[in-house]
Amino acid sequence: MASRTPRTARRPGPAPGGAPLPAPHRGGEPPAAGPPGAPDPPGGSGTGPAPRVPRPRGAGRRREGAWGWLFSAPMVILLGLFLVLPILMALWVSLLDWNGASNPFTGQARFVGLDNYRSLFTEDGLDRTLFATSLRNNFYYVVLTVPLQTGLALGLALLVNQRLLRARGALRTVFFFPSVTSSIAVATIFLFLFQGSGAVNALLSWIGVKGPNWFADPRGVFSLLLGALGVVDPEQPSGPLAEHTVMGLSWFEWLSGPSVAMCTIIMLAVWTTSGTFMLIFLAALQDIPRELEESAAIEGVNRRQMLRYVILPALRPVLFLVLTLGLIATWQVFDQIYVMGQGAPGNTTLTPAFLSYMSAFDDADFGQGAAIAFVLLVIILVMTAVQRWVLRERGDRPGRKR
């Protein structure tokens, strides 16, 4: 999953300064740099931001205008060249049947219109099956990872926020450390831990459990559960579940859940990202006015009630923030897939991001790859838009108002 700190840092909106900083010492942050909501600063007021202090007039201002563009020029040029331009180029390529051998901008490649998109959604065939499979996999990945990482992060934050806990600074460091390391390095460790005869299975064998062959097991965990309950035979699915298909996958395949192999990637994601989100929660927890807790204590509430009626309500905005950040990041999972699965076993670790990469660079079908990338882009942009919209509507930005 993509929630390595630098990526999270790219996240929009509230708390840009707070969370991604590898230091939980929020005391060090410039007070006003933390909370600004992305949506409404001067950008919202259009071209002429109202100056708070009257400016010295005339020539100075014109000079300042030139300097302004000069100072912004590197950003404009680089972002334009390596972010906006590529998107437009890829949009064009997604309309082509291009195998990478010619120049796609000179008409040497065949223009196929929306064919690449059509084969993803409406045409029965391999492309659609693969795409549907990748959507299913990523959906389960999101649905399991996001609640788990949010819950764990909240728990950890409550834990290290205890004023009486010994060594909480060290604990905070320990919990946060996996988040700052390279996703590739961490995935390598997990590959080692989850081998068939690896550390995890050795641990499991101590308590008499025979662990699965994690990375070679394509069976969906839901189907295993159902199988254990005797509802369906996962080895030989039959009945209506197996007969009806949507986008080339049977109901059974849609419902079988993340594979055992995918579960290891989910565990990895939860393990690495919980630290980052813990810091976001921690910052919010420390901004709950102490007076509030004290007056609640005078009322005689117990811990449970304190959590339920004082702490959690105060955390609600930040909870929404963390959930949406998780949603956005989990749809981008790529690094771990590249290292740990590359789609195997049985395409159960295939995600849209990886499928897009594979179509382009393995099968030399760049048009198809670009089309998948665009679908992914739309999915993520829609979620980001919703996040920003909701956070703006709320008016109060998560956390840290002093």
Place this chain on the structure above:
Amino acid sequence: MATRTAAAGALMTCAALLAATGCSSSFGDSAGGEQDTGDKQRLTVLIATSGDAETSSVKKAVAAYEKKSGHTVTVEIAKDINQQLAQSFAGGNPPDVFYVDSSQFANYAGAGSLYPYGDKIKDADAFSEQLRTSFTHDGELVCLPKDASTLALAVNTRLWKKAGLTEKDYPTTWKELETVAGKLTGDGVTGLVTSDEYQRLGVFMKQAGGWITDEGQTRMTADTPENAEGLGFVRSLLRSGSMKYAKQTDTSWGGEAFGKEKAAMTIEGNWLAGAMKHDYPDVGYEVVPLPEGPAGKGSLAFSNCWGVAAKSSHQAAAVDLVEHLTSAEQQLTFADAFGVMPSRTAALEDYAEAAPEARAWAEATAYAQGPVTVAGFEKVATQFNTDLQSLRTTDPEKILAALQRNGEQALKKGN
């Protein structure tokens, strides 16, 4: 706000886009650029290796060439050669010389990524005709066949004895294979271990009398009862536990499982010999022909050629290097080092004489089936391999039906 930003962004970038495409330098022209004819050229060779044995012998051969020619040649080891080649062809700076697998050949040659140098080779006729045909595109020999390999059954002699079996028990039929695999399984050893891909399991389809396409590769013949019977047999072995995929034994391929004695038998090609010699010299083994199925013998054949990039600026030197690497002498050295069979007819005869232990592989050339080489079939094959990973729990007919459907689409698109 957003729309205004978008509009401005679009305007800005349209201008940039025009400028960019106007001066784009890397794409395009299939012809090689300026040809370097100097005495001290720098060449890059990209190989996909079966192990340290192959790597070091290619490096040695290249070093000898460096000495002879004065050029500098770097050998790079591809981790995923198809992906790296695709990316470098599109990126416009491919390596000068590289392995081309016969299954990829049609794609590369069709896209014009290969420099056809067959007419520059004087003794091209000395190479096996069958192999030359598989590297010919539009009537032109594009690249020289590097070597050939087939599949056979390797048997661990120590485990064999331990299970109370003798040479007489070397399986010659499916039934016997099933029996000995069962006897060999247990105590951390699996009877038969091989990779979960059609490039291995396909032998059972062949032995049952089927194959993925018809002979001319014009029609899909995947959903036949013969193929289903072949895969059904594999499935029954998998279910009994006497056969496992390499990944299930924490190894990356059958040879590794075999060398680590996690497998008593494996289905592998000639490269196994090199890996065993280099990595597991103490493991005793013997190579025997694959057991016959209901329709008789069946094996698969693989070959590579030495591709030279159309965009290379060292084409003359590259061809020179290839000639050095495919000399009869060099081919026999390779054969000795990592087991592949020479692609020169005369050298193959020498090899068969010099390496009687590899007879099973050499004999299989007579009946071995080559891979599917239809352009665009790679994706279909990948999906088939993916489905084969779950063969234990899936109906073979379902897998084959999907293969049939996907393959038909690829054929339609490719032609």
Place this chain on the structure above:
Amino acid sequence: MTTESLRTAETAEAAGTAGTATAGRETRPGRERGSPGRPVLPRFPLPLRAAGYTAIAALGLLYLLPFVLQLVTGFKTDPDAAANPLGMLPVTPTTAAYQRLFGLSEAADGVPFLRWMGNSAFVAVVVTAGRVLFASMAGYALARLRFPGRGLLFGFLIAVMAVPPVALLIPKFLVLNTFGLFDSYAGMILPLLVDAASVFIMRQFFVSLPREVEEAAKVDGAGVLRTYWSVVLPMARPALITVTILSFQGSWNEFTHFLVATQSAQYETLTTGLARFVSGGLGGGTQYPLKLAAALLATVPVAVLFFCFQRYFVQGANSGAVKE
């Protein structure tokens, strides 16, 4: 989800409140309101506290153990690592993996570790320098300088931050290819030189700074460039450090961009080299000591930075550069 997280939270809460009064004295400069250290609710009884600490220790172990195993396994032999994946002491300790990584032993084929390290370091340093400079410039312009189109530019920045990097894999490849930058250091570095998030952080910081000092500098006749360089930048130290750290960490750990921007072995970084080495390669076998040692060394620079940075950041903040 809610009930689930609630339950987790409660457990953690129950486990966590255990502690003694002395621990509460940990200093958190300038942060704690009220009476620092005094708990709002009373402590747990002793048995519960003990249980809580055990649970916390287990939790901490869960986060630490993988790294410990990684460290230990790096000194094992291949068969040892395969046979005793949990062994805390190598049966026959060996530095073979590290020797191979540093080219001290033969058979280092395919793992040109020093080359990876060098590429990673070079790219990370250049990218960090560029990002800090450009982000502070653009951030300053967006926060302070008045120019036509500023609001538009800020909107552009906000929009750009929403673009997910993985959707840009093929697009980036296309653009690098078009400019002839594919498979070159320029192609690796240029696209990373500006990062929208860094610009955003800098801008927000500059907005928060008081204008008075700058105004004073202007009255003294300082131009925009001098004001920026000698007055504003020194005040921006905390934010600059933040951006530096984030940029270094981001570019050191960057994977996807290098994956599509390069192809030859000579440009492999720690991330792409390690990823290709670990994820495939028939001949690669399962040399876990080597792989884990390489992964460990790839983690070290950021880890060092991380541990040093925590302290440094607090210092920087306490030096009083920023006042409300």
